[in-house]
Amino acid sequence: MPAADLTAGPTARLLRLPPVRRLAAACVALAVVVWALLLVQWSLVTAVVVGVVEGRATPGSAAGLLAGALAAWVGRAGVVGLRDLLAARASSRVRRDARRDLALALLRLGPEGAEGERAGELVTTATEGVAKLDGVVARFVPGAVTAAVVPPLVAAAVLVLDPGAGGLLVLGGGLVLVFLWLVGTRAARSSREQWETLGRLGALLVDTVGVLPVLVSTGRARGSVRWLADIGERYRAATMRVLRTAFLSGFVLEFGATLCTALVAVTVGVRLFEGQLPFATALLVLLLTPEFFAPLRALGADHHAALEGRPAAERLFALLDRAGPAAGGRPVAPGVPAVAWDAVVLRRDGRAVLDGFDLALPPGSRTALVGPSGAGKTSAVRLLLGFGDPDAGAVLVDGVPMTELDRDAWRARVAYVPERPWLLPGTVAENVRLGRPDATDGEVATALERAGAHFVARLPRGVDTPLGEDAARLSGGERLRIALARAFVKDAALVVLDEPTAQLDAGTEADVLAALDDLARGRTLLTVTHREAPLALHDRVVTVAAPDRPRAAA
């Protein structure tokens, strides 16, 4: 059975989804109808041909039979169309759900959980990968059901008509399936490799476009075009190796089908010649033989599509199943919280990023974290935001470990301004409202004002100016102010800043620090910084030493 290697693992899981199960059930019913109509159609055609050839009838006298054959045929075409419609709808539904779930999984995993994923590969899975599920749901499922239902029923009909030809069909069909299974398992293996190559190629393409300005400025752009062409050529060679095997299954099917048809035609013809078989039976058997193989042949093409979908389903489910940080349900107490790291150990790739990190932030305190690059300051901050959990020790909010907290509720109380804030491609106002979606226009304006984002007034459409991809036209200081406005509009209890002034000049820095002073009032403030000026804002400065890392102070 070509489906043999698809009945386990991710594809099976895909097939168990409710829309897919409903589709399969409908396809079974439709396949039985198709078979019945096939028998009617070919019996009537046989009657006409035999009548005319043997001179017992004219096309005119057989007009009723012809009309019956036409009706059966048209009915069958309608049923097949209906099957395609149901399949396309189920596929659309499955892919839409998969894409939504993938986005939700990303949010659940957070930046730590998704960090190992290369952005391009992730996007490939959600766009190209999920698109390939269409091959499984819209093509393979109806094809496989038809192939499982129609050929056995056709074989049964032929067995009744002529056991000899029926036996030939069953034997030929069985052999074809065995060969298919053999080549199919090999093709499945190579297809997985092909997928990985494709993913890597995708990631490289994203990077090549990203790095293009530098390539152009160093005069290496032409070289990169050649380099990309080399990768494409390697990709082609690898794919052709896969296809030579993958197409073998198609060849076997096609070969089995046409050879069996030829064998049935010749044996039936010879027996007819010898007078062992009536003409009508022989002709009906001949007409039904291609119908035995047609669903299997169609499935051969669909099977290829399903094979392509399998690694996609695998990657999809692997992403959906990846365990995020433990989800606790304990609510976050109101008011300004006390937070603490208690003997926190965090390892990444086998080395300690944090090794027994202890720090307590009392409510309303202002703490600056300093220390060499790579000492784990940003990692400590990310743990506080609930992105990931320590390998040992605990991050405590009002004495409650982060693992027991409702993390979404906790993040709703925190305003975080990363080193390089990400700005949405939407408008300035939309970017500010990321802090609090229901903020009024007035609140947005106030937040921008308090963040010192006066430049917004000079933009062509003020707060409604679209920023474009990652706000490429804004300077570092301008980006920071929009991110600060986000924090202002949020009215959070804890404010966390990562290198807030790294990209600012002294004058701008002073302005921003004044805004930060305003922002921190009545809240707990934690700032990671390399620079001197922000330190004045804080009650205390905590130096984080790098754990035993074999790096220069980098």
Next chain:
Amino acid sequence: MTAHLTGRRGGPVLGVLRLLPRRRAALAVVLGALVVLCGAGLLAASGALITGASRRPETLFVLLPLITAVRLFGVARPALRYVERLVTHDLTLRLVGRLRAGLLAALVPLAPAALTGSRGGDLLARIRTDVDELQGVFVRLVAPAVVAGLAGTVAVVLTALVSPALAAVLALLLVVLGVAVPVLARRAGRHASVAAARADAAFGADLLDLVRGLADHATGDGGATARRVLEAHLDEQAAAERTSARLTAATTALREGVPALGLLAALWLVGWDVTTGATDPVLLAATALGVLGAFEAVGGLGAAYAAGEGVRAAAGRVADLEARRPAVTDPPAPSPRPADPTLRLRGVSLTYPGAPAPALAGLDLTVGAGEKVALTGPSGAGKSSVLALALRARDPDTGTVTLGGTDLRELALADVRAVSAWVPQAPALLGSSVAANLRLGRPDATDAELAAALGAVGLDALLDAPGLDGWVGEGGSRLSAGERARVGTARALLTPAPLLLLDEPTAHLDGPLAARLLDHLAGLDRAVLLVTHRPDALDARWRTVPLGAP
């Protein structure tokens, strides 16, 4: 490789077709037509064999040619099909390679200036989905059309030998199924296919936005905004797909149903000929089954027209990209590259398109050979714009930028860029090794030279982990922002350029590291023009030029 994606004449799709390897394409369509004809031949020969046998000829030898034909068609069809599929896919992969290279070549003149305006995610989606769409141009469009024409014509001619009337009916039905039905379907599906492609690209950009800004989204509103935008695009996509689904179902029904008319016409027309004795009875089943088999010729055309619409839209978008006018171009007759690398800006003003205020107004600046100059000033004072002008990423609106006394606009772009090495504020890295990223600066640099460059920017630690051949993550994601910036600086140090243009090289560095890097730069015998927010870290070797907001 300067494969142009768009022909100068005859639409963007024709431009793509010109990239097809011709001999392979011809071979593929001939094989495709033979496959169809073998299938029809097998059916027809079988029908003739059965009818012939039913008439009990005196000896089996009379049937021998038919038996041989049945076996020949039976074996030839799968073999031809196998070869045809390999040839077709090989050809498609070659086409993809040419398309990607052509697209990147089209982007090269647009970088660095024009690339920042377009959404990066959109660009990514465009390159990926459009190339995917265009790669199907042969398999889904050209091959089905040409095979239909070839195999259909042969089938009609053969049918005419038995019954000219039936041949006319067959030709008519082939045209209905192969041309009329798909054209109508295409008209009905045009909006859906464009809408689906647009929603698809939008979703890709949404997701990229979500991945890159995950921390901001999660701590901002818990991802509510991102989800809302994303779901809206998914809804658009689902709506477009519902329309396509109805259309697909209708075409399927017609594809399955119309051949019935051909079979019935054969039975009727040839049946009367047999009844009147004009035609041998052996030919009745043979012709009917042969006509049925001939419909395979146009079976793939329905999908071809649907594909055609998508291909045209994708080719159009790619052509738009290629037609976009670069911000700067090579002069027709470039002056020779000046030996003196002195950079001089005189009365230079620059206003970005769509910007409310000029970025630079009437600036004068000279950087002599080997001189160390630091540009300081508040955010938005146009410091980075000075570097963009020096690199000739853009041209000034007024004033001149000269190199050794020659206006940049009179020099070949390659010469301008060979004189200077530019490091943007957040330099992009390739998802490759440390060494590969550094060698973008100098391809033939030895490992020792790479190590020295890393040492100069205080990145010796990278030699241990991940190592010169270690992977830096996609876009350098395994390195910190500070490390990425310094890899960019090291890359520039490796180039032989006599003028370095550095945008905030010390932004992410703490005091001692910044001092070490600045000291190294000041000790170079090349000229350095750098942008910094921290003039306090500069010693007497640097000349500071403050820029005020214009």
